[in-house]
Amino acid sequence: MRLFRIVTLTLTRALVFLGIVFALTIINLFWLLPGIRNIRASASLLSLEIADRVRSNASAYLQGMIDDVRLGAEEIAIDSKQSEAVFRRLFKVNPAFRSIALVDKNGNELSHVDRFSFITPKNFQNHAKEAYFYLALEGTSNFGNVFISRELEPQIKLAVPVSLFGRAEKILVLEVNLRSLINVISVKFKKGEIYIVDHEGFLIAHEEVTKLLSHVNLSSRPIISKVIFDGKTADGLAPEDDYINDANERVFAVGLPVPLFGWGVFFEQPRKQALGQERQMKVFAGTTLIGGILLFVIVLWANIRQAEFTLRLRELLNELNETAKILIRRDLELTRANDRLRDLDVMKSEFVSVAAHQLRTPLTGIKWAYYSLLDKDTGELAQGKRNIVEEGLRATERMIDLVNSLLNVARIEEGRFGLSFKIQSFTSFLQKLSMPFAQLAKDKGIVLVVDVPLDDPLLMNFDEDKLSMAIENLLDNAVKYTLPGGTVTVRAALHGKNITLDIVDTGIGILPDQLPRIFTKFFRGDNAVRLQTAGTGLGLYVTKNIVEGHRGDIEVKSEEGKGTTFSLTLPAASWL
Amino acid sequence: MLENNPTKKRIFLIGLVCAVALLLGFIIFSQWNGAKTGPQEQPKRSFRIGVVSLGGVTYAEPIKGLKEGMEALGYKEGESITYHVVDAAGSLDKAKEGAQEFLREQVDVVYSLSTPVTQRVKEVIHDIPVVFNIVGDPIAPGFAKSLGSSGTNFTGCSVGQFSAKRLEILKTLLPTASKVLTVYDPNNAYSQQSIALLRDAAPLLGVTLVEKQIQTRDDLVKVMNETSAGEYDAFLNFGEVKVSSAINLVVDRANAIKLPTLGPAKNAVEEGMLIGYGPSWLELGRQCARVIDKVLHGVKPTDIPIQSPAHVELIVNTKTAKHLGITFPQNELIRIDSFIE
Numbered sequence: 067m068r069l070f071r072i073v074t075l076t077l078t079r080a081l082v083f084l085g086i087v088f089a090l091t092i093i094n095l096f097w098l099l100p101g102i103r104n105i106r107a108s109a110s111l112l113s114l115e116i117a118d119r120v121r122s123n124a125s126a127y128l129q130g131m132i133d134d135v136r137l138g139a140e141e142i143a144i145d146s147k148q149s150e151a152v153f154r155r156l157f158k159v160n161p162a163f164r165s166i167a168l169v170d171k172n173g174n175e176l177s178h179v180d181r182f183s184f185i186t187p188k189n190f191q192n193h194a195k196e197a198y199f200y201l202a203l204e205g206t207s208n209f210g211n212v213f214i215s216r217e218l219e220p221q222i223k224l225a226v227p228v229s230l231f232g233r234a235e236k237i238l239v240l241e242v243n244l245r246s247l248i249n250v251i252s253v254k255f256k257k258g259e260i261y262i263v264d265h266e267g268f269l270i271a272h273e274e275v276t277k278l279l280s281h282v283n284l285s286s287r288p289i290i291s292k293v294i295f296d297g298k299t300a301d302g303l304a305p306e307d308d309y310i311n312d313a314n315e316r317v318f319a320v321g322l323p324v325p326l327f328g329w330g331v332f333f334e335q336p337r338k339q340a341l342g343q344e345r346q347m348k349v350f351a352g353t354t355l356i357g358g359i360l361l362f363v364i365v366l367w368a369n370i371r372q373a374e375f376t377l378r379l380r381e382l383l384n385e386l387n388e389t390a391k392i393l394i395r396r397d398l399e400l401t402r403a404n405d406r407l408r409d410l411d412v413m414k415s416e417f418v419s420v421a422a423h424q425l426r427t428p429l430t431g432i433k434w435a436y437y438s439l440l441d442k443d444t445g446e447l448a449q450g451k452r453n454i455v456e457e458g459l460r461a462t463e464r465m466i467d468l469v470n471s472l473l474n475v476a477r478i479e480e481g482r483f484g485l486s487f488k489i490q491s492f493t494s495f496l497q498k499l500s501m502p503f504a505q506l507a508k509d510k511g512i513v514l515v516v517d518v519p520l521d522d523p524l525l526m527n528f529d530e531d532k533l534s535m536a537i538e539n540l541l542d543n544a545v546k547y548t549l550p551g552g553t554v555t556v557r558a559a560l561h562g563k564n565i566t567l568d569i570v571d572t573g574i575g576i577l578p579d580q581l582p583r584i585f586t587k588f589f590r591g592d593n594a595v596r597l598q599t600a601g602t603g604l605g606l607y608v609t610k611n612i613v614e615g616h617r618g619d620i621e622v623k624s625e626e627g628k629g630t631t632f633s634l635t636l637p638a639a640s641w642l
Numbered sequence: 643m644l645e646n647n648p649t650k651k652r653i654f655l656i657g658l659v660c661a662v663a664l665l666l667g668f669i670i671f672s673q674w675n676g677a678k679t680g681p682q683e684q685p686k687r688s689f690r691i692g693v694v695s696l697g698g699v700t701y702a703e704p705i706k707g708l709k710e711g712m713e714a715l716g717y718k719e720g721e722s723i724t725y726h727v728v729d730a731a732g733s734l735d736k737a738k739e740g741a742q743e744f745l746r747e748q749v750d751v752v753y754s755l756s757t758p759v760t761q762r763v764k765e766v767i768h769d770i771p772v773v774f775n776i777v778g779d780p781i782a783p784g785f786a787k788s789l790g791s792s793g794t795n796f797t798g799c800s801v802g803q804f805s806a807k808r809l810e811i812l813k814t815l816l817p818t819a820s821k822v823l824t825v826y827d828p829n830n831a832y833s834q835q836s837i838a839l840l841r842d843a844a845p846l847l848g849v850t851l852v853e854k855q856i857q858t859r860d861d862l863v864k865v866m867n868e869t870s871a872g873e874y875d876a877f878l879n880f881g882e883v884k885v886s887s888a889i890n891l892v893v894d895r896a897n898a899i900k901l902p903t904l905g906p907a908k909n910a911v912e913e914g915m916l917i918g919y920g921p922s923w924l925e926l927g928r929q930c931a932r933v934i935d936k937v938l939h940g941v942k943p944t945d946i947p948i949q950s951p952a953h954v955e956l957i958v959n960t961k962t963a964k965h966l967g968i969t970f971p972q973n974e975l976i977r978i979d980s981f982i983e
Contacts, residue, residue, distance in 0.1 A: 154976045161953050181954060184806035184843045217800070217950035218789050245952055275929070276936060279947035281790065357661055364656050 079366065090358045094351045105344045110301045113320040113340065117333040120260050121322050123250045124271070124331065131224060131242060132207045134159055139228040139238050142168070146236075153179045162246035164221060168228070169193050169237040171203060176236070193239055198225040202237045205229065209327060212244065212264040218279045220244040220270040245278065247271035251331075258335035259311075265328030267294055282312075293321035293330035300332075302340075415476045422473040429469060433462045471604040474535075475587065478611045485532055485615050489639045491523035492558060492565055499534055500556055503541045511550030517557040524558060524565050525639035528616055536612040539605035540569045540632050546601075547594060547630070548573035560638060564618075567634040576624040584622060585610040593626065689723050689938050692744030694737050694763065695755035696887035697729035700923070703909045704755055704775045707927015708934070715935045730759065732859040732887050738762040744770065751934050756883040757783055757832045764796070771937045774798035775930045776923060778832035778881060780948050789948045797943035799930045800950050804906065804920050805836035805880035806843035811919045811956065812876055812904045813847045814977070815970050819875035819902070825854045825865055826882050836880045851878075859888055866892055871899035879905030881920070889913060900966050908957050911982050916962045921951030955979040 138152040153166045157179075165180040173194025178185045193199040198210035202225035210223035222242050227234030251260040251271050262271035267285025272278045284290045288306040292298050300307045300321035311317050311334060318340035321332040338345065436459035439447060447455060477483040500516045507514035518524070544554045552572040559566055574593050576584060583589050588603035613620045618636035693708070695701040705727065709719065717723040726749065728740030737754075741763040744752050752772045754760040760774040761783055774785060775798055786792030789800070812819060824840065826833040837853060844851040852874060856862045862884055869877075877896050879885045885892055886907065893914040896903045906920035929949055936946055958970070960981045970978075 151973060151976075154974070158976055180807075182802060182804060182807060184810045184839075184847075186843070186846050216789075217802075218947055219950065243952075275932070275949055276946050279790070279949060353665075361661070368652065 079370070083362070083366065086362050087359055090355050094355050098347060098351045101347050102344050105341060105347065106303055109318060109340045110303050110320060113302055113318065113333050113335065114299070114322070117260070117320050117322045117331050120251050120333070121324055121331040124247060124262065125324065125326065127247070127250050128209065131160060131162070132226065135224060135226045135238055135240060136207060139226045140230065142236070142238070143228045143230045149177060156240070157181055162243050164215075164241040164243050167191070167239045169199065169239050171235050173199055193237070196223070198223055199237060199239070201225065202227045203234050205232075205234060212268065212270050214281055215243075218281060220264075220268070220278065220281075244270050245275070248273055248275070248278075257339055258333060260331070260333050262324070263290060263294060263330050263332070265294060270329070289319055289321050289332070290330060293323050293332070294328065297323045297325070299323070411479070415479050418472050419476040419480070422469045422476065426466065426469045426473070429462055429466045433459060433466065436462060468602050471602045471608065474608050475604055478608065483611065483615070485529040485612075487527045487529055489525055489527045490530065492526040492528070493518045493520070493522065493524045495530065495533070496537070496556060496558055496567070499537055500541070503545055507545050507554060510545060512545060512548050513553045514545070515553060515555040517555060519559060522560060524560055526565055526636060527639050528636070532612045533616065536609040537567070537569075539609045543605065544569050544571035544573065544630070547571065547597065552629075563638055564635045565638050567636070568631055570629065570631045572629040575626040575628055575630055576622070577626055581622060581624060585620075688721065689717070689751070690726060690747065690749040691723060691934065692726050692728070692740070692747070692749040692752045694728040694730065694740040694744070694752065694759055696734075696737065696759060696883060697731045698887040698889060699913055700886040700889045700907045700910050701755050701776070703907060703923035704927035704930070707924040708753060708931050710924075711928035711931020712934065714928070715931060732884065734758055734762055738766060741766040751937050753930065753934065756886070758827075758830055758883050760785060760796075767795070769795060771943045772796045772798070773930050773934050773937065773943070775926055776801045778803050779835060782831045782835065786948055789950075792944050792948065795943050797933060797937075797946045797948055799926050799933065800948055801881065801906070801921060801923075801926065802951050803836065803839065804954070806839040808880055808904055808906075808919050809840055809843050809847055809849060809878060811977075812878055812917065813849055814974055815917060816876055816902055816968065817971060820848060821850045821852060821874050822876045822878050823852045823854065823869065823874040824878045824880060825856050825862060825885060826880070827857055827884055828855050829857065830883060833882050836882075840878075840880060856884055859884060862888055863891060866895040869895070869899065869901065871901070874901060876902045876904060879903070881906050886910070889915065897962060897965060902966055902968060908955065911957045911959045914959060914962050916959055916966060916968070918957040919954065921954050925953070926951060957982060959983075
């Protein structure tokens, strides 16, 4: 089920993604395509303007030549003796004129002057077979076809009739160097080329002389054919207007026909430059498309992550919910059990208290009965009987101790173990307390050392009765569990805000794994039990509670066979 | 809205960063694309051009033209281009030694001036591109198979053949000149060709051509010193290399004996020659700079057509004319392009 959900979800998302990509693409195309069209149209328009300007300049230049020569022809027509002067003037006004010849109606040269060469009659030519000659005879000034000079320069013949009216009797034939067209086609722009080709597709004008002198034929370019042979304008927008130039660059080119000569004027620019904006626009469109897709992917991814996270969170919440219910149920059960245990505990404490109270009275009675017997109140006792009575007395005293301890424990648990504080000298207290134990120790062959500062009372706020109980427990244990020949040291000192009491014995020690339990109820160490000493196992529990009731702390360190140290830390009088 | 929703905040920030990064990328790309279509810069490395000529004030012009042309094309002398100029002081042997130096240094291009100097260069250099200038006919000495494509490691600018035309100009401006002295080196192919043309033109122009052969500068000095005033009507330098490289010597002596002189090159007229007719050698130098630029960009010399001069100019030194007491025909003054004092 889960797998099915995942697959469905993935497919849906993939479809949405594709849909978004498609939509973004359509949106981009919506503004991109018209934009590109506009850019291309602008580039075409600008290029055509430049080409047209060059065409106009070239046409004007050539027309200017015709006008200059026509003026000269008229002068010669008026006075043939002026021909030399006309020649000189024509050479002067136009550096492009290479040579000038005066030709008769049969095509024979009558005179010929060359700017570069010395022409003698034997160099004279006959022009009778040339079309320009006949057209000029008819009275039409015209240019011939382009030809290449010995110096590889494109040249053209210009024929102008020498006549005032009617059919010409003579013709002026000039050789014009078309290299001068360089000045006409030079247009200042970043990068691009203007060139002119003749009616056969040969390059006849180019800003770069080396290209011009190469006499290259460009008719293989479709745009050249379109302009030269078809006489059409190439606006650069048609597919056939595209080509790769000799510098291996793809160019944007336009072409205009020059009808008078059958030439073509072309302007090409690197496509990247001419249509640079188009490229930028495409890049921008691509960028926005990619950006849009990327953004969508990011949003989608984040969405997916969030959905998964939400799903997981929901699952976890459900689990948590269930767990919480379970916990609440358990808590309820535990609370009920706790209440029951508390009630039982209260009942137990009450029972112990009542039982202890009820037991203590008869036990005390029994004890005094024993005392009476021993005190000979009923007469002298035989030794055997005396021993039995003494034994009975000791057992009764032990029972009374147990009952008292149980009562103390019950009071502690019921919170009725009250403490009555009074500021007094801890030093004096210890000295008094130690005295009976000193005798006990001596009787057992143990040295009891009391080490207290004699010049410092060690004032403390404490309940003398309760603290006595606590410390007597510790001293009792120390003496009880120290073998003859050992030492028990009672040491008290002031450390900062606290008074420390160390009770150090060289007794049997406590097993390390039993140390953590020694302050619990009814606990007796195994080695203490082996020693067959009397004890209820409640003393240290009561001692700990009393010390903690005084806002103190008790610690124990012990090593089996070497001894035990109980350390009490109690606040000194001024710090309570 | 975003503050309480860290996920949405993260999405927004990521989206913003992506958008900014894309925009920056687009801007940088646009600028880089624009920069790529900017004007072509010259290559960053430094080029060495070996220049060799017979020296003299006349041949200083095409060297000056070359340097001006290269600078206009963006080459800075001392940075992107250095010139090792060998002035052979009229000695073809020194010119050859200069070519050998260029070969040792492995210069990028050799620029050689005049036909005999280029012949000496051709004997030594076979692989380094050579751009010649002030060469009358590059085909006869074997520098090129045709003007369109040399087929060799040579290309350059032809100075053209104006010998007969110069005689015609001389006769036009000095109609009374009938005995004209000219000197030539018979070992120079161009000189041989020129003399042949002059021999054909002279009678047609009504001029007696007096030819004197020279092979060294000393020969030229001897001829000039032995020429006395009034012996000839004019001295014609059709373009003889040994005369052009020692033009000062010729002009000083000619002016001293009031002998009108005509030759190529504007700076010769500036040095006192009466009439100069021919293409501007300064302009030819600039033309060759464009050829050298192509070569430095990796175009092979055989792919660069040999160029001819586009224009010629007729220049007259009016001070010399005054000194010589010459008045030019009024109707011919229109021919003169410029007058130099």
